[in-house]
Amino acid sequence: MRAAHGKWLYFQGLEHTLRERHPELAHQVFFNSGGPCFYLKVNLSGESGVALATTRFGNTETWAILDPQLDGEPSVWAPSTPGEVLVDSLAAHAAAHLAGVPVASPWRWHQSERSDMTDLADLLTDSGVKVRRVVAGNGWFAYGPRHEPKLGLIESSRGHHLDAELPGGVLVRVSIKPNLGWTAHVHTPEWNAWGRIDLSRALTGRERPVPGVPLASTSTERIAEVISGGFPTWAEVRPWDPFRGYTPPSPFGFDPTEAVLAQLSPLGFGDLREGVGGALVSDSHHVEWYEQEPKTPGNLLKPELVRLNGLAAAAGEDAPKRLILITNCGLSRPAAAFADQAKAFVFHFNPETGRLDPLNPRAQEALPPWEDPRKHDLEPW
Numbered sequence: 001m002r003a004a005h006g007k008w009l010y011f012q013g014l015e016h017t018l019r020e021r022h023p024e025l026a027h028q029v030f031f032n033s034g035g036p037c038f039y040l041k042v043n044l045s046g047e048s049g050v051a052l053a054t055t056r057f058g059n060t061e062t063w064a065i066l067d068p069q070l071d072g073e074p075s076v077w078a079p080s081t082p083g084e085v086l087v088d089s090l091a092a093h094a095a096a097h098l099a100g101v102p103v104a105s106p107w108r109w110h111q112s113e114r115s116d117m118t119d120l121a122d123l124l125t126d127s128g129v130k131v132r133r134v135v136a137g138n139g140w141f142a143y144g145p146r147h148e149p150k151l152g153l154i155e156s157s158r159g160h161h162l163d164a165e166l167p168g169g170v171l172v173r174v175s176i177k178p179n180l181g182w183t184a185h186v187h188t189p190e191w192n193a194w195g196r197i198d199l200s201r202a203l204t205g206r207e208r209p210v211p212g213v214p215l216a217s218t219s220t221e222r223i224a225e226v227i228s229g230g231f232p233t234w235a236e237v238r239p240w241d242p243f244r245g246y247t248p249p250s251p252f253g254f255d256p257t258e259a260v261l262a263q264l265s266p267l268g269f270g271d272l273r274e275g276v277g278g279a280l281v282s283d284s285h286h287v288e289w290y291e292q293e294p295k296t297p298g299n300l301l302k303p304e305l306v307r308l309n310g311l312a313a314a315a316g317e318d319a320p321k322r323l324i325l326i327t328n329c330g331l332s333r334p335a336a337a338f339a340d341q342a343k344a345f346v347f348h349f350n351p352e353t354g355r356l357d358p359l360n361p362r363a364q365e366a367l368p369p370w371e372d373p374r375k376h377d378l379e380p381w
Contacts, residue, residue, distance in 0.1 A: 007054075010083075011038045014052070018042075018087040025091055040087075042094035044068060050094040052086055057151030062140060065090055068097070073378055075110045076140040076151070085112045109134035109162075110141070116176060116220050117160040123224035124164055132163040132171075132373065143376040152376050159365070163373045166230050171373060172197070174227060177365040179340060180212025182223060185368045186237055193239035194368035196268055201235040202226045209284040210322075211268030211366045240266045240368050259354035260326055260347075267366045269324070285345075286312035286321040292329040299330040300346075302338050309342045331359040339363075 015031040018040065030041045030049070039053035048068040055064040055074070063086055065075040075089055092107035102108055106118040111134060121131045133141065139154035161175035171187040173194075184197040200208040203218055203226060226233050257278045264272055275281035288308050290300065305325070313320035323344035331339070331346055339346050339360040346359040358364040 007038055008033065008035070011040055014040050014083050014087055017083055018091065021084065021087060022091040025094060028094070040090065042090060044094070044097050050090060050097060052090045057142070057149065060151055062151065064142070065093055067093065071380060074142050074149075075107075076142050077110075077138060078140055081112075081138075088112070106134075106136075109136075111136045111138050113137055115160065116215070117162050117174075120174060120220045120224055121162050121164075123220060124162075124228055127224065127228040129228050130165045132165055133376075134160075134162045136160045141376070143378050145379050146381055149378065164227065170230070172227055173369050173373070174223065176215065177212060179343075179362040180210075180365045181215050182213040182218065183211060183365070184223075184227065186234075187369070187372060191239040192372075193241060194370075195237045195239045196266060196368060197226075197237055198235045198268070198270075199223070199226065202233055207235075207270040209269065209271040209282065238266060254354055256349065256351070256354065260349065260356060263356045264324070264347075267368075272324075280324075282321075282324075284321060285324045286315040287324045287326065288312065290325060290327040290329075292327070297329070299332040300327060300335055301332050302334040305331075305335040305338055305344075305346075309338075309344055312344070326356070327359070336360040 011031060012033070015029060018029055019026040025042055028043045030043055032039055032041070037053065039051045041049040041051040043049045050068060051066045053064060053066060054061050055076075062079055063077040063081055067074065075093065077086060077089070089107050089112065092104050096103040105122050106112065106114050109118050109121050109131070111118050113136070115136045117134055117136045121134050124131055135154045141152045142149040143152050144150040159175050159177040161173055164172045164174070166172060169189045173185050175183045177183055182199055184199050185194045186197055187194050196211070198207060199213045200206060203213065203222055231237070255278070257274055257280055261272060261274060261280060269282070269285070271284060272280060272282045272287070280287040288311065290308065292298075292300070308325060309323045312323035315321045323342065325344060325346045326349045327346065328349055328351060330348070336346070336359065340362045343362065344360070345363040345366065347356040347363055348359050349356055358367060
């Protein structure tokens, strides 16, 4: 009973905050103080309204703003969301229904603050592109069957992104990565896979030797122009497949250099090429292979990575080079943190399959998304 009373008091506080912050809606606010399932509602017409309630997805209870439209998508918020954010979102959805207009940004994207990603979503929408989802500060959403929806959560620490849909079922994911800046990938029904959009070439006509475009080097308006233009505005795009582009394993083995080059080049390492004696060379990066003996299993430690990074820096003639490390072992946390600080990319190489897997966050950011975002749609009734 104490828990129910505490929830009643919290909803009462939300009602007071809503009336105080949005007095234009005060005469339409209703709080079902008798419970048992409390909700705060802004009446629209008749019995319909926009409601704020706690909703349970499996074992997790979250906040949700429920739309009166049958095919509407709930706006899902973390349990720790401040009350001011919840009532402002509720008010934004109610005001839009009353005026017969789309929900104002950033609330229409289920975000509480304007950001580069919400600005990009607005620009794409204005150009006729359908924006499916924005993940900035809030990464909570509902998906799956409407009679028993599931809870989706995308951690904002992975960077901000939006998913947009172009004609023909073409999906585009535009991301802002903590280490790499702007990145973009495209998914088509024909490929059933993701391919990288070279934003630098599309924006400037020049390819960068590393994935991503620094935030300060462009604008959301230019990014929106490139994305909304579709394939005609993009440079060559091909699907990324870690097992495509080189000879698969055989009784006679395969060429590790070819395997690595076939995977890193499509990820955006544009000037990486095969040099004399099968070495991988680049004007901006130094590629080191580090093979740990089977007798000494364990992760690569920070001191060794510092040494290898020094070799990479010294390999540059006019300017230090950045490290790309290919290894058969793991990476300690301090080593991974140093790799990011040094702007290095560290990948694990599987000698049996030739597959590369990222070992530090910067390398992880270079990889494309791993699944079709339509799998996280909220199904129609």
